[in-house]
Amino acid sequence: MTKIEAVIQNSKLDAVKSALQEIGVEGMTVLEVRGHGRQKGHTEVYRGREYSVDLIPKTKLELVLGDTMVDKAVQAILGAARTGKIGDGKIFLTRVDEAIRIRNDERGEGAL
């Protein structure tokens, strides 16, 4: 099992969600986050005072998938979230040891 963490542009959430649903991904967790990579922030001016905002609002998806699904899912996210500009985000993959369904204590990929 692998956990995919994808940080994407807020405006790409719907496209990514549909792309993942199309290839049969059944569950995901979505978080509103703030952060920055290489993308520069922006400045805001209130009554002549400048504030630089370098932590930019982003959307983070977390999904844990069986090994056969991982490549397809990564391709789906890349296809749907990419604009080609700085600020498109990043995808991180991590091995997951165990998954447990709380309702019935089911273990492993069956619990996903």
Place this chain on the structure above:
Amino acid sequence: MLNRKGRIAWLVAPILVLAFAQILCAQTSAAPSPSSDTNARLAKLEQQAADAKSSADNAWMLTSAALVLMMTGPGLALFYSGLVRKKNVLGTMMQSFALMAVITVLWALFSYSLAFGAGNSFIGGLHNLFLNGVGAAPDADYAATIPAQTFMVYQLMFAIITPGLIAGAFAERMKFSAMLVFMVLWSIIVYNPMAHMVWGKGGLLNASLGGRFPTLDFAGGTVVHVTSGVSALVCALYLGKRVGYPKLPMPPHSVVLSFIGACLLWVGWFGFNAGSALAAGSLATSAFVATHFGAAAAAVGWAAAEWFRNGKASVLGGISGAVAGLVAITPAAGFVKPMPALLIGLMAGVFCYFMVAVVKAKFGYDDSLDAFGVHGAGGTLGALLTGIFAVSAVNPIFKDVQGHPLPSGLIDGNAPQVLNQLIGIAIAWLIAIVGTLIILKLIDLTIGLRVSEEDEVQGLDLSQHGEEGYYWETPA
């Protein structure tokens, strides 16, 4: 055709004869006792006309009083609380709301008497203590057509919002208890005397009741905005900066709230300025138009200055400009024509932007929500410009012994009025600085002014009121 015309003549003739006879009869029957019946009816008619005028004026004045209260809550409360960080949203709203309650009680007990009771040149006497003698009968010195009680409650709304404006200077760091004591003392030591001097019977600066230095202040440029704005600067300097200012970013947490508040202020200001005509006649219209024009032109002025300097016209800039224009047109509203009103607004918009964006940054004081930059600066500018643009054609406030109007301001041919305005402004600055310093020192030495650093970091909402404005973790 002839025949038809003839028939009509035959029909009309008897009606004319009857009508003529009626008139004759009326004349002959009224002739024997012209004094009793006709005079009684005339007197009744006059009374009815006076009652009708009184009702019309009273309807407008009660509406105006309600509009001015709306300026404090929710107007000012929203405007200010949107500009603070979200941990202080309730604390800031409460500073406005508390005044609606506390100042009302003071006003009923003694403040009205101190401000508007007959007294000396500086302060009213105690004749109207507990609103004694303030009832349905009009007080002709102030407003001859409305109940004195209407005048009293209308003026109360001004007494409420004025100290509320100061709160912008010490936002996010003053103890609620200290703020209450400050507002009570400020209302007594600064507001009541200033209101008496400019508007009260026998007041030193009263322009309509023959004061020594008649200062033109239609709706409170000196009484409301200069006093509160200058006191705000004193507070900002005395209390010092907020923890982390100016290194930590402290942007407004919701320009949306401020936007709603500013637009409510704009609407409420019609009650503030046009209501200051104290009647529903053409002077109220004149003040209404000047108010609206001043606000609009100042919004254009501030936003344009900002656009020029930063490359963008911001929402906060637009609404701040509108408020600055409303402040500056306040003393002038019932004295100036529409074109000068536009000019006063435009100047105020640019000037207040300069005060807030350039002067404040240069001197580094933490007037957190720009109470001085907008109210102190805009009020002073407006009071001065009133002396220039006031004309007797709008409001013949100065009259010679025969009752003929005399020129009002500089462009009207009364240049010395500018000096009188300067005297009024100087007295407002003086009483605000001295009064505020005394009060701050007094509180500082007794209960203390500022919240602890720990409480300030936590925010006023939790530390002062035990509540949160935005409580997301409500249990399901």
